[in-house]
Amino acid sequence: MSSQDNSENLPSEQDPEHGSVERARDPFADPGLPPHKPRVQDIDEAAARRSERVVAGLFMLSMVATVAFIASFVIFPIDKIVYIFPFGHVSALNFSLGLTLGVALFAIGAGAVHWARTLMSDEEMSDERHEIAAPPEVREKVMQDWADGVRESGFGRRKLIRNTMYGALAMVPLAGVVLLRDLGTLPEDKLRKTMWAKGKALINMNTNEPLRPEDVAVGSLTFAKPEGLEEDQHDFQTQIAKAALMIVRLQPENIKDKRELEWSHQGIVAFSKICTHVGCPISLYEQQTHHVLCPCHQSTFDLSDGARVIFGPAGHALPQLRIGVNSEGYLEALGDFEEPVGPAFWERG
């Protein structure tokens, strides 16, 4: 910066109007509230009348919009779809109701704010603050009242009463806790068992037909449910949440895991569809790499290697279902999953 003796790039002498004694001593002292500057509406009645008209106009716009809202409600059938640029195909009713309601509300707000800003006084006012904490004599009085109250109750003196009261108050909420017991059944071994059992056929989720090995093509991902589970069953959701199965066919020589190969049938392997992370259904299959990906949190499993986790937050491999073929040539389970499906839990072990 310039080091010239040049008064123009330096602060000038103090402004005489603020040059109080205080400021002469401290250049940074509070100069106090600046004088009020009138707005155009304060001095020009024509401008004030213009503002008045704008505010009234906004309020009238709101009334018109409310009428339009009611009209839209009556006129537009609920299933009418219209094309409105740039929103595309929208419901005429929803669009018109929302827009008219929005305008009816917004105009009231805009009117009120414009009124406040242009016509109401904008002179700043000042309130004093008072300390939140009470003055000492009040504090003294409260402390004394408290001491008196406690003394009169005998709370400190009659310890038997005090202690039994603590006991009673501590115990009575137990009633509420006990009442919560029937919120749910106990876990028992429910998380360890699914509907799958020896001899249950694998039913194709899409066709609702039992699957034959030849139905499962290399590279495809098939979803299956256990025989006997129907969508209209009352516990369908709960059962499918554990039993959902995905089936792929690999070339047996591509299967790296020995047990996986043993539990497969002609390269067809069946794994739980429920991610071992937090239970999303896995649905993305990359046939080149035999990886499946959970779309929720991106846990990735290698189906050619015991469905071990190769990326993402899942903590263990997908459980495999041992499958074979029954006498009629359909794929069937050779038992339930040997480990719990879905997210890990404390008792899983």
Place this chain on the structure above:
Amino acid sequence: MSTTTTDERREAGNGEKFADWADGRLGIYTLAKTNMRKIFPDHWSFMLGEICMYSFIIIILTGVYLTLFFHPSMNEVVYDGSYVPLQGVQMSEAFNSTMHISFDVRGGLLIRQIHHWAALIFLAGMFVHMMRVFFTGAFRKPREVNWLFGFLLFFCGMFTGFTGYSLPDDLLSGTGVRFMEGAILGVPVVGTYLSFFIYGGEFPGGDFVARFYSVHILLLPGIMLGLMITHLILVFYHKHTQFAGPGRTNKNVVGAPLLPVYTAKAGGFFFLVFGVIAIIAAIASINPIWEIGPYRPDQVSTGAQPDWYMGFAEGLIRVMPGWEINLWGHTLVLGVFIPLVIFPLVLFAIAAYPFIEAWITKDTREHHIADRPRNAPVRTGIGVAWVTAYMVMLVGGGNDLWATNFHLSLNAITWFVRIAFFVGPVVAFIITKRICLGLQRRDAEKVLHGRETGIIKRLPHGEFVEVHEPLDAGQLYKLTAHEQTRPAELPAAVDENGVKRKVSAMEKLRVKLHKGYFGEQSQIAKPTAEEFEEITSGHGHH
């Protein structure tokens, strides 16, 4: 004044009579005496809290309407409403009634969309409002408790939102509910039992919609309404903070009176917020459950995302490595449990901050002047670090969307988030602090040398200089009004009697932190009156 006697004798109008009636029973005049012309300071950032309050009111209004049509039941029905693509599809009554609201109740879709949009805005408003209070130090005494109430509102708001968007029992929200089940199962020792008690048995069972419903429409909003009223009473009681400026001190509050200006502005603002949300709901669809379909535990769509305020939790669960420890027949699901613990911890860290700062500064005075963030560089740095951690996890929560939209590797994003969660806040802290110090230097420069006018002047001997305009008294005050705390020192190791002084480890830590807050590297000394005099008197040049 001689006219007053005649004025008092004039017949009181109906309004006045009613006011007298009410005063005799409710004591409204005493209340009005202190409050009717109560002063509210004006600053754009003070309306952030208003947005929250108004969107909360909008949510309650629209929510009550929605309860008139919504059936919180998981009984399975077959859809036969007017949306053709889903006809014949099996779904819960909850989903069915939400479809009914959207397609068969006139205006139902609009109210649903206003409700949902307002919820997103409510949470976003609270987040930004909280940041405003944080960065201006408006949480300091006497407002620490109100800060906690505000924080609890934000915290409850997240869960009210979650339980709310789970109610339609659609495929997207059901996936979120399943995620919650998986997270609860990850809790050591009691997780399995908790899950069975919350869901009424195995997931999904037939209970959670009805249970979430009572939590969503009664329990949490009831708590929040109480918190919000208390929050507002305290705002009234403490009087609003204000920024330093001419005539604005720690002992007064300068602004417009409640009646009429503030009432008109704030009341009008309610309609502005409501109007804007209604227009958003008219033109932007939100949570189109008809495109998503009813929930099935064995189905999912790609790109599943929670509402934004849960994205932070989603990020934690996505980027956490899948650690599981199996010992003595039990599983410790760290990969799920650690995110579940970090989630509230990160939030509680910001909630606890005012108390930590108060412990470090040992400042027991009342503060009603809002700090400019630059004048509290360490606090500002901590705030930006916190926001950075939050935002990094928000990126993590949408790692699949970032990957598909920006053609990036999902694995790379995940690794970036894992590292940035730890490194990002540190970097953000350092950069923010430096920016704050730079701004402090600029303020000092402005005070001493005036404002750069952009006018270049040629001096007689040929040199060019920029003309600096001196600041007026008001600006000088504003830029120098903040106080600068001197760093604390440990007491001398030996006291005046020669006895070795015992200083606790906590006190040593406190002094160390205090030096970090107010030491030389954390604040630029503001110009003194002497410096100013020296320069302004004309012989201050070197």
